[in-house]
Amino acid sequence: MTWSQWLISPFITSVFFVLGVITLYWVTFNWLATWIRSRHLKIDEDLVRNCYGVIYMLIFVFGIQYSVVGQSNAWEFMNFQLIAIIFCAYFLNIHIPYYFFFPIILVYMVFDQSIGYWQSWGHAITLITFFWVMNIVRVKFRNRKYSLTSYLLVGIPFGGMLWIWMKWKFAFPWSTFAEEWIYLVIFEILLYAYITMLSHDSALRLRLANLASHDTLTKTENFTAYTNEIKYLFEQYSEDSEPLSMMMFDIDHFKRVNDTYGHLAGDAVLQHVSMVVQTVIDENDQNVKFYRTGGEEFNIIFPNYKIKETETIIYQIFEAINHLSVKTGGQEIKISVSVGVSEAIEDDKSPIDFYNRVDQNLYHSKRNGRMQITVA
Structure with missing residues (x-):
């Protein structure tokens, strides 16, 4: 045509x-x-x-x-x-x-x-x-x-x-x-x-x-989102020396909660903890990032924070969660958390190195009595 x-x-x-x-x-x-x-x-x-x-x-x-x-x-x-x-x-x-x-x-x-x-x-x-x-x-x-x-x-x-x-x-x-x-x-x-x-x-x-x-249960961002964000922030730290700190915590004896009260009760605990933590973050600095990275494990990233500068928010979160009572199914469940905190350093060659150091601090808290904060 x-x-x-x-x-x-x-x-x-x-x-x-x-x-x-x-x-x-x-x-x-x-x-x-x-x-x-x-x-x-x-x-x-x-x-x-x-x-x-x-x-x-x-x-x-x-x-x-x-x-x-x-x-x-x-x-x-x-x-x-x-x-x-x-x-x-x-x-x-x-x-x-x-x-x-x-x-x-x-x-x-x-x-x-x-x-x-x-x-x-x-x-x-x-x-x-x-x-x-x-x-x-x-x-x-x-x-x-x-x-x-x-x-x-x-x-x-x-x-x-x-x-x-x-x-x-x-x-x-x-x-x-x-x-x-x-x-x-x-x-x-x-x-x-x-x-x-x-x-x-x-x-x-x-x-x-x-x-x-996002995690469908707690509505927090998930491990995929964490991976993408930490990769970008770690590059910023490596290229521009912008400070970067991280807090990792998990709920003490969470398996016992599931075994004793059931998985629905465990879900309620995770949701309540997430809500409390997000509230504390929002009241302090909305640039701080909160993720559920495992079953009962959570990570909080502090962009442009030196480790000393994270203390206020970290202790507010720690105090808000420990001895928190979650009422579900006619039961009252008391919970506590163990915490690891660290700041990115020159020896960290990748985000995994940084993550592993924070993870080691968390497990130090768990091995030494739980319900405590390890900063290193």
């Missing part, structure tokens, strides 16, 4: 173009987010998503309008621009302060050579209101039964109002107005369905990633 025979409706082409632009956004954003996570950069992912979304869509809107600036058909790409607005306002839920809107709108109107038209000012005010209402609808109805209905109840009338301003400005026929409005409604429905599908896939991948890196 030759190009001269390849005749496709402009509407069909537009559908694939819009979906392609949205797909490119998700692909590039996911790449950016993965790059940030791989380098352990302390950047809020929501902030990155919002900033990248605004920049991406502004480039798209300005870029697509560039070819028709100042022409009698300058309205032709408005549906694409409205889809970009809806994507940012509803699906990305980007909140833009009102004082940012006006300079953006002003720059666009100068760029589009429309600043002298009263219809353009009416269109701009309607557009700002549309964005604001879409934000509200997203927050209130996004996860409810009638989310699609509320989305369309805002998108359809606002789309009509925005196209009315364009009809008044460019004086095209009512048939063209109706056609473009209907196209916009179809685009809105397709966008909703497509983003919902992508979001579902993203949520599924997130759940699978969470299962791969």
Whole structure:
């Protein structure tokens, strides 16, 4: 088939173009987010998503309008621009302060050579209101039964109002107005369905990633997550001499708990201990990492901590767990822990060397009476 025979409706082409632009956004954003996570950069992912979304869509809107600036058909790409607005306002839920809107709108109107038209000012005010209402609808109805209905109840009338301003400005026929409005409604429905599908896939991948890196019983991160994190932190220590300390503890006589009270009671003990430890960590420093690395064995990593600097948190955890009573199945189980602590040193050639030294300190505590801390 030759190009001269390849005749496709402009509407069909537009559908694939819009979906392609949205797909490119998700692909590039996911790449950016993965790059940030791989380098352990302390950047809020929501902030990155919002900033990248605004920049991406502004480039798209300005870029697509560039070819028709100042022409009698300058309205032709408005549906694409409205889809970009809806994507940012509803699906990305980007909140833009009102004082940012006006300079953006002003720059666009100068760029589009429309600043002298009263219809353009009416269109701009309607557009700002549309964005604001879409934000509200997203927050209130996004996860409810009638989310699609509320989305369309805002998108359809606002789309009509925005196209009315364009009809008044460019004086095209009512048939063209109706056609473009209907196209916009179809685009809105397709966008909703497509983003919902992508979001579902993203949520599924997130759940699978969470299962791969977290212990299902205690909800703490697991040995796989520990391995990945300690590898990165040990490299930082080796290259930049950033201090790195670790605490390892396990529950004393845990086998006796399982044998005496049953495995369900043992599970309850593990869950309660994990909750207490995480609470202490959160109250001190959320950069401290907590992992369940074995049956009743847990590791806590202290990035950028010298061993002396870990004392406060370690003793708070030790005091919080020892003599802790866990009530389950009508029974009250008293528990204690043994602890080993150490700091990475030059003799450690790998994370395994570091781990083994902390492990030896833990077993020193267990061999010498349990319920104590060995620091070396």
